[in-house]
């Protein structure tokens with residue numbers, strides 16, 4: 001094949017792949033491939049041609065795995081990127097399916113080939129091509145401004161990607177500044193009264209558990225023997241506030257955006273001594289809002305100190321000595337609140353179980369997932385034993401921050417669990433409360449929202465405050481959401497939960 005044809009075919013394929021990579025989730029349009037191709041054609045003699053090719057390919061190589069798993073740049077992608085730490089980054093890289101890595105390598109190889117091949121473009125079409133570029137460059141923004149009065153959504157993928165990315169970064173930075181402002185101030189809880197019947201309250205925050213893979217909620221493998229057999233209250237329809245850790249927990253544990261008004265500061269004002277014991281990251285490049293809530297506790301302990309540590313796969317059970325210590329010390333006037341933040345079933349799920357599982361189900365990753373739920377159930381059972389040993393009047397609450405959804409892994413029939421806001425299962429989580437004096441198994445089927453968590457929490461502990469409206473009795477079957485449940489999606493928009501489709505059963 002002659003060099004010119006080979007190079008043109010290579011460049012055209014490269015641009016197509018780049019558009020698919022960083023514009024995954026947008027509509028792929030061949031006209032925009034021609035558009036980018038034409039620009040490169042016009043400046044083919046210049047060194048800028050190669051620079052553009054390298055930049056486009058570079059962005060595609062880096063963004064491709066993120067784009068394929070989580071779609072276009074949005075508030076959530078940027079927030080996760082900013083608050084992640086080294087361990088989470090390593091885990092993310094380990095979790096990238098091989099097909100995306102292969103595609104990234106293919107883009108790199110094509111880019112290398114395009115830069116190496118030398119050729120000249122015939123001049124006779126130049127005028128026509130310049131005309132085409134000008135028409136598309138004008139028509140695309142014009143169409144959008146007329147139709148939607150919006151220049152962010154202009155169809156040209158390079159523009160769309162860059163503007164979505166910068167828009168999301170701007171949005172995130174604004175939000176972060178607002179939250180930091182609140183976090184640096186004292187809480188504003190007033191007239192806090194405590195009338196709780198227990199003196200030891202334990203909140204266990206699970207991670208990435210969807211309830212349909214739990215035996216307690218009807219799943220076929222018995223991976224929740226403790227919760228199955230223990231007396232207490234099960235919420236059958238608790239819907240998390242978001243489908244990833246940050247939006248879910250900031251909206252549940254605090255009076256968002258006022259992060260200073262949170263479960264820790266509320267408990268402290270009620271005369272409880274507070275502990276925050278976490279297996280999640282402490283410092284990323286920027287401290288996460290969740291760990292900053294934790295640091296408001298009288299005593300806090302983070303297994304991961306943020307920096308790279310040789311033992312990266314800390315297990316949740318490694319928290320037990322610290323949990324035992326906090327259970328056995330009594331310092332508060334009215335007792336204590338111990339918040340335990342787990343890694344639970346976070347992907348890659350086999351890291352959570354040291355690559356082990358008792359029963360194979362679906363595929364290896366899912367088998368580890370089911371096992372990780374069993375491990376959390378075992379941990380809850382261990383905590384209950386520690387509590388019982390102290391003869392204290394205790395109550396323990398367990399829920400998960402959000403669920404997960406399936407994503408098709410490759411051409412063959414194989415799926416993986418990922419964070420997603422696309423399906424109901426990403427929001428349907430377990431919620432279970434047990435106490436030393438629980439004497440029956442009770443189920444609450446009325447819908448409960450993660451956005452009203454603070455109300456539910458204060459009712460459970462027995463706290464009243466002027467700032468917390470408790471118009472509903474959350475620990476009963478009363479309908480507390482007559483207008484339906486709302487959740488936050490990845491764009492940080494509040495939407496109706498009912499609008500979200502249910503993913504059909506895969507395994």
Ligand SMILES: [Zn+2]
Pocket residue numbers: 207208244245246401402
């Ligand atoms: Zn999470």
